[in-house]
Amino acid sequence: MLVTVKLFAFFREGRFIKEDRELPEGTTAGQVVDDLQIDREEVGVMMLNSRHCQFDRILQDGDAYAIFPVIGGG
Amino acid sequence: MADKIFRVNMTDLSTSIEEVPENWAGHGGRGLTSNIVAAEVPPTCHALGPKNKLIFAPGLLSGTPASNSGRISAGAKSPLTGTIKESNSGGTSAQRLAKMGCKALIIEGQPQDDSWYSLSLTPEGVTITKEEELIGKGNFAVIEAVEKRFTDKIGVLSIGQAGEMQMSGANISVKDPDSHIRSLGRGGLGAVMGSKKIKFIALDAQDGKVEIADTEAFKAANKVFTKALVDHPVSQGLGQYGTAVLVNIINEAGGLPTKNFTTGQFEGHEQISGETMHDLIVERGGKPKHGCHAGCVIQCSQVFNDAKGKYKTSGIEYESIWGMGADCTIDDLDKIAEMDSIMDDIGIDTIETAVAFGVAMEAGVLNFGDADEMTRILKEEIATGTPLGRIIGNGAGNVGRTYGVTRVPVVKNQAIPAYDPRSIKGIGITYATSTQGADHTMGYTIATEILGVGGTADPLSKEGMVELSRNLQIATAAIDSTGMCVFIAFAALDDATCLPALIDLLNARFGISLTADDVSNLGMSILKTERAFNEAAGFTNLDDRLPEFFSEEPVAPHNVVWDFTGEEIDSFWNF
Ligand code: SF4
DSSP states (O other): OEEEEEEOGGGGTTSOSEEEEEOOTTOBHHHHHHHTTOOGGGEEEEEETTEEOOTTOBOOTTOEEEEEESOOOO | OOOEEEEEETTTTEEEEEEOOGGGTTOOHHHHHHHHHHHHSOTTSOTTSTTOOEEEEEOTTTTSSOTTOOOEEEEEEOTTTSSEEEEEEOSSHHHHHHHTTEEEEEEEOOOSSSOEEEEEEETTEEEEEEEOTTTTOOHHHHHHHHHHHSOTTOEEEEOOHHHHTTOTTBOEEEEOTTSOEEEEOTTSHHHHHHHTTEEEEEEOOTTOOOOOSOHHHHHHHHHHHHHHHHHSHHHHHHHHHOGGGHHHHHHHTTOOOBTTTTBSOOTTGGGGSHHHHHHHHHHTTOEEEEOSSTTOSSOBEEEEEOTTSOEEEEOOOHHHHHIIIIITTOOOHHHHHHHHHHHHHHTBOHHHHHHHHHHHHHTTSSOTTOHHHHHHIIIIIITTTOHHHHHHHTOHHHHHHHHTOSOOOEETTEEOOSSOTTTSHHHHHHHHHOTTSSOGGGSOTHHHHTSOOSSOOOTTOOTTHHHHHHHHHHHHHHHHHHTOOTTHHHHHHHOTTHHHHHHHHHHHHHTOOOOHHHHHHHHHHHHHHHHHHHHHTTOOGGGSOOOTHHHHSOBTTTTBOOOOOHHHHHGGGOO
């Protein structure tokens, strides 16, 4: 299945901003983080199709999955 | 040196130094400005008339070595909202005032002729001087001239042309450590300063120092406090990307108000994001990290250079970038930085003015995305006070009324900032119930709803949002009294050592023994004092509502509307 993965802030360094990735069925949000060699501890927010999600969420074909480090502002 | 109240009467041009009344002694920053306004300003007075007063107060910890403690509060009745108002900012003024032993500066009355004045403060008191040379000038020229007249070290509070013309979007500029500008932005306090005919206030603390009751305990507490701030990952992100790091995440969440609040995502988000800004700053030899006052360990501010590597602007905030960017659909950071700098110079609130432009674009006064025309209007119309300049300079609500637009994002006539309350519902409760009109900083629910700091809450669900906003508004009112920058809240929400250390700092500074309960009681009492002022000025619970269009027009991508009942909103005040 094809999932669009988007990275933000320093997660982009040495990786990418946005990439369509071919993933095996049943891949979880957490597995994508692990594959990208991002430390789960550093992940602040994940959104699947603009809704917050957790590591155990199973991705579906056509999903847009965004991964942010812990950030803030205001 | 015991702290004193400095009072200036602009009607008879007299000044005095007074003892601090006992019931104000425990207050600083917002708690103090709001208590003084509540005690001395008739709630029904005209905000630009002689009965309104403009108060400046450093925070309780300002002037001490405590990290991030250099925020100054300004308070008055707001000409924009008609409510009580407190606005706070970094810069060097809070530290100067605290070090000269000035717990609050109260400016009252109004000159009876057309003369302009400046004030100069030292530990000995206030001098009022007639001012001619700098009238009509922008803030950058004022700061430069005041430094020449005094010294480079002088603290400066000033107004630009917008404040002179008493536009209700006018702000008060605060000089930062590099002679650049931070702003007491919201609610038109620059117009109140203009109504008192004061162009600038020079602050010279001489060799004044803030006394600390228990220096050892203070040092120990500051160490713990600073570590909590520095270690928190949000602080690290703020240093690297500034607050503009929010552009992409708020866009992703579908809460980035775009094209005058007609949709929740902006196609050009990447071009105006914190990530892009960071790369541009580094490429052009600017500084991604910069503190708005000495002693800030987070440093969310930055120095932004133009394409030729020349200084353009500093301290450009997410909300400003959002307003000129997504809300006016401009996807060019250089043009946004240029306008940010012009607005600093004219002395006008970036949020109010950008939202006012968004409404003007909807009205067809100019096209969406037309940065050149926006820049022209700023320079040629607002700065000179043409009719169009005044229409926009008096804020988003004014533009809506003038051109018959119904999609006008304001609460109590103050522009709603960078988070759509339909798709990020908790922040809507803050906009609705804030004692000062729409203002995200009053209770920053975004931390929990979007950023996962201090717990989590589904931004599309109403559940728990009233309570979340209430708790944050109470805590914020207290933090705004300490002189601390609101960004300490991220560490305070997550790190159990942070708030106790802050309380230890207060206790060591004053030789007192506050508890966490005292601090939250302080926050509650400030909110209640502010609300009582508003009620006496004629506001009711029906003013705690969002504009109708939020309940009628679903916002993409989630296609949701604002759906809190009046009763649910009103339950905010059950404390
Ligand atoms: S974090 Fe930002 S706003 Fe807060 S004190 Fe530092 S530079 Fe100023």
